[in-house]
Amino acid sequence: xxxxxxxxxxxxxxxxxxxxxxxxxxxxxxxxxxxxxxxxxxxxxxxxxxxxxxxxxxxxxxxxxxxxxxxxxxxxxxxxxxxxxxxxxxxxxxxxxxxxxxxxxxxxxxxxxxxxxxxxxxxxxxxxxxxxxxxxxxxxxxxxxxxxxxxxxxxxxxxxxxxxxxxxxxxxxxxxxxxxxxxxxxxxxxxxxxxxxxxxxxxxxxxxxxxxxxxxxxxxxxxxxxxxxxxxxxxxxxxxxxxxxxxxxxxxxxxxxxxxxxxxxxxxxxxxxxxxxxxxxxxxxxxxxxxxxxxxxx
Amino acid sequence: xxxxxxxxxxxxxxxxxxxxxxxxxxxxxxxxxxxxxxxxxxxxxxxxxxxxxxxxxxxxxxxxxxxxxxxxxxxxxxxxxxxxxxxxxxxxxxxxxxxxxxxxxxxxxxxxxxxxxxxxxxxxxxxxxxxxxxxxxxxxxxxxxxxxxxxxxxxxxxxxxxxxxxxxxxxxxxxxxxxxxxxxxxxxxxxxxxxxxxxxxxxxxxxxxxxxxxxxxxxxxxxxxxxxxxxxxxxxxxxxxxxxxxxxxxxxxxxxxxxxxxxxxxxxxxxxxxxxxxxxxxxxxxxxxxxxxxxxxx
Numbered sequence: 001x002x003x004x005x006x007x008x009x010x011x012x013x014x015x016x017x018x019x020x021x022x023x024x025x026x027x028x029x030x031x032x033x034x035x036x037x038x039x040x041x042x043x044x045x046x047x048x049x050x051x052x053x054x055x056x057x058x059x060x061x062x063x064x065x066x067x068x069x070x071x072x073x074x075x076x077x078x079x080x081x082x083x084x085x086x087x088x089x090x091x092x093x094x095x096x097x098x099x100x101x102x103x104x105x106x107x108x109x110x111x112x113x114x115x116x117x118x119x120x121x122x123x124x125x126x127x128x129x130x131x132x133x134x135x136x137x138x139x140x141x142x143x144x145x146x147x148x149x150x151x152x153x154x155x156x157x158x159x160x161x162x163x164x165x166x167x168x169x170x171x172x173x174x175x176x177x178x179x180x181x182x183x184x185x186x187x188x189x190x191x192x193x194x195x196x197x198x199x200x201x202x203x204x205x206x207x208x209x210x211x212x213x214x215x216x217x218x219x220x221x222x223x224x225x226x227x228x229x230x231x232x233x234x235x236x237x238x239x240x241x242x243x244x245x246x247x248x249x250x251x252x253x254x255x256x257x258x259x260x261x262x263x264x265x266x267x268x269x270x271x272x273x274x275x276x277x278x279x280x281x282x283x284x285x286x287x288x289x290x291x292x293x294x295x296x297x298x
Numbered sequence: 299x300x301x302x303x304x305x306x307x308x309x310x311x312x313x314x315x316x317x318x319x320x321x322x323x324x325x326x327x328x329x330x331x332x333x334x335x336x337x338x339x340x341x342x343x344x345x346x347x348x349x350x351x352x353x354x355x356x357x358x359x360x361x362x363x364x365x366x367x368x369x370x371x372x373x374x375x376x377x378x379x380x381x382x383x384x385x386x387x388x389x390x391x392x393x394x395x396x397x398x399x400x401x402x403x404x405x406x407x408x409x410x411x412x413x414x415x416x417x418x419x420x421x422x423x424x425x426x427x428x429x430x431x432x433x434x435x436x437x438x439x440x441x442x443x444x445x446x447x448x449x450x451x452x453x454x455x456x457x458x459x460x461x462x463x464x465x466x467x468x469x470x471x472x473x474x475x476x477x478x479x480x481x482x483x484x485x486x487x488x489x490x491x492x493x494x495x496x497x498x499x500x501x502x503x504x505x506x507x508x509x510x511x512x513x514x515x516x517x518x519x520x521x522x523x524x525x526x527x528x529x530x531x532x533x534x535x536x537x538x539x540x541x542x543x544x545x546x547x548x549x550x551x552x553x554x555x556x557x558x559x560x561x562x563x564x565x566x567x568x569x570x571x572x573x574x575x576x577x578x579x580x581x582x583x584x585x586x587x588x589x590x591x592x593x594x595x596x
Contacts, residue, residue, distance in 0.1 A: 145472050145473075145474070146469075146472055146474070148468050148493060148496075148497045149497060149501055151449050151461075152461065152464055152465060152468065152497070152500055152501065153465070153468050153497070155469070163449075163450065166450055167450060167451070170446050170450065170451050171444075171451075171453070174443050174444055174543070175443075175543050176443070176444070176536065176539050176540065176543060195446060198446075199446045199447060199450070199451070202450055203447055203450065238474065241474050242474065245472070245473055245474060
């Protein structure tokens, strides 16, 4: 992190709230991380009360972790990055929250991930975890690519890979597609033996359930399985395409982040792989940087 | 229909109950259709009460249509073919229904469709409407192929074609896939202009919603659109594959039935197209034939 140029001596809280968990971090006036906290989901699309509870809880845990006796939530300036607040109605709802912090600056999860990865500077990120999305922030201009959700979008995401795997296994068990190493791995993971049982397990399940099946596709591909290699090539090809499209925005740096990064990275096009920069900080530090930037504008 | 060999003089009621509507037909002792009725959904998976209400209502409407004054439901022998009762627990639940008919014989929607298409004889059907499924009935042996549901299965169905269309449009609007005639047609159908609005319309929608978008894919393909032709080729290729797989069961006849039949037929492989037989009766007549066959066994 760059050292902060303003000399306020407040503690800054950074929040990264997503569909499954919320991370909090507190930095002191010297930008040292002094405490962290972890709580449940904070996507207001899936519940406003749960979101504000998770944010508050993770912040309280971070205060406790920092041993800051006598410091309350109201002593913190909070940078809060959340999934879901790309929707204007949810951004407004969260903004109107009677929050417990001294100040609160609200941003999308994409912006804080990007600020974190590039240490507060302009850049672009591709996020591939349960979902997938591309985002760039250059000269104050945010640009979002993909991220339309599962199952209709989010190609190249964990959920997408799991969905392709389940799809192939069902057709393969019907004798309508060739057998694949994916079959045995998926049946073992779900602990089932036939297609009726597979359908019972997967029907109507959310993205996170399908994302559990992503690793086995990469495992099978790395073992040389033709079907798995084709699925991985298609998903990774899409992410390479996202990188090329983001590059048209001229970001100084592009990073690949999210839980699927180590699996996906080896399969990207060579020129894309060479062009990627290591992310510098995690998203919750991006929230701290966002709060500091907003404070500096006050 | 073949003339009935038994000389009971009861009226036979045939029911075809699916996810969106229920058709009833009454035939007299000479196998003449004397009345029909139409009601709402009757898939017990989506509600037992609704299913039995739709069955009863459609039957009452058929009695009325037949001008059978003095004839009650208890005077009818009912053949009832239903979606959902392929699941043993639902078959049992429906079997235990204290139904209002003189007798009731219960079968899956697949079996009655197959019996109807082949006038009570052995054969196979491919059903492509909102969903897709293959089924054969040869020497008393039922065999089901595909039909795993949407979106994880049901390739080549109306819902699948609509899903592929939406998928392409979202990637195309992101600049990650080539433009297609599908784009303008889909945006016009949904009455929206950008990908955010497309997602708002389609996210979380059931199969029937996506199936509405199937025709525009075929329209675009018939106009020569490359993207649409590739989608149609993939979906039709799957259905041709289902036909080949069903043929291994040696059915005397194979028919393609369901709402997507006229759109899909021209795109099937030539040898498959040549091998298909016209369906002889609709599924509700299949239910009548099933009831007559079961009566003959008593």
